[in-house]
Amino acid sequence: MAHQAHAYHMVDPSPWPLTGAVAALLLTSGTAIWMHFNSMSLMSLGMILLLLTIYQWWRDIIREGTFQGHHTPPVQKGLRYGMILFITSEVFFFLGFFWAFYHSSLAPTPELGGCWPPTGITTLDPFEVPLLNTAVLLASGVTVTWAHHSIMEGQRKQAIQSLTLTILLGFYFTFLQGMEYYEAPFTIADGVYGSTFFVATGFHGLHVIIGSSFLAVCLLRQVQFHFTSKHHFGFEAAAWYWHFVDVVWLFLYISIYWWGS
């Protein structure tokens, strides 16, 4: 049987990059068709294909790392670089929306009354639900760190408890934000205020959902004994992502909710 004379991972051929690319094409063109021709078929097909790709690609990575031993130290280092680069790209993604917000709010146009918040906009009180949301995410940052230490110390039960608590806090944030969206006295269509508010906080909310899902997968894996006290990069990546989501919220809270009110 052939063996490799190096520590790196030569990945077996996989169909998931292709299905992922096809899903991306169907999602984007499907969304355009939905907007213009009132048909959700292509977009739905793209969504299904995307979910299948996500499930199977990451399932395969878990198999390769946890069960087949391919995630040697240099491989893990590469995965770390990858996650860091990805999160950095997400930082730039949000930077764009903050740029848009500050462009519009530092120099409000005459159509808005030359002021910010614009004339006619009733902003949310930053010291009500938004402050609670801040506390919830900060607390979840504490619990995810607790989970990490529990994993490193081999404390299985505590790891499961703290990780579960983190996920519950994430759900609580999403629930509270959902309520805020429903009750808000302004919509995305309410000028540039509505646009900047809902696009920036909306993408943030999407990232909270993604981060919560990532942590949920880690919880399932922790329950199934995938992680060791020395090797649990999947969890670390999820924790990094979760901290990133928390930091973005802090900037959103200070810029849009507090200063922008």
Next chain:
Amino acid sequence: MFRAVYRLTSAGARSLVRTRPGYAAPVASRCYSHGKVETDEEFDARWVTYFSKPDIDGWELRKGMNTLIGYDLVPEPKVLDSALRACRRLNDLASAIRILEAVKDKAGPHEDIYPYLIQELQPTLAELGISTPEELGIDKS
């Protein structure tokens, strides 16, 4: 001159002084423990220069106005003159009239400041063809 009269420091309250021509300006309100303090004349000159930039763009005009209106003072006529001329260069009549509304609001309860400003700016308003909110009837809600 007038605007300096109404400055309140963040550290403590100063009593508001009645407006009177010839009143000497108190010390600038920012309470730095060290560092150079800008005089009123330097402040005015800085803002006149800001709005005098020949190729100022709309964003810079609006940003400048929002920053200026954020200060605890009513801008001097010479600063407002510079801002109105910037509006003229940008063909932004709406912002020019809005500036007049804004400074009236900044004067707060001191109802003699705004008429004084309009009086000082009358030649400029006439030259640039800017109507006041009162002339347009939009000063009443």
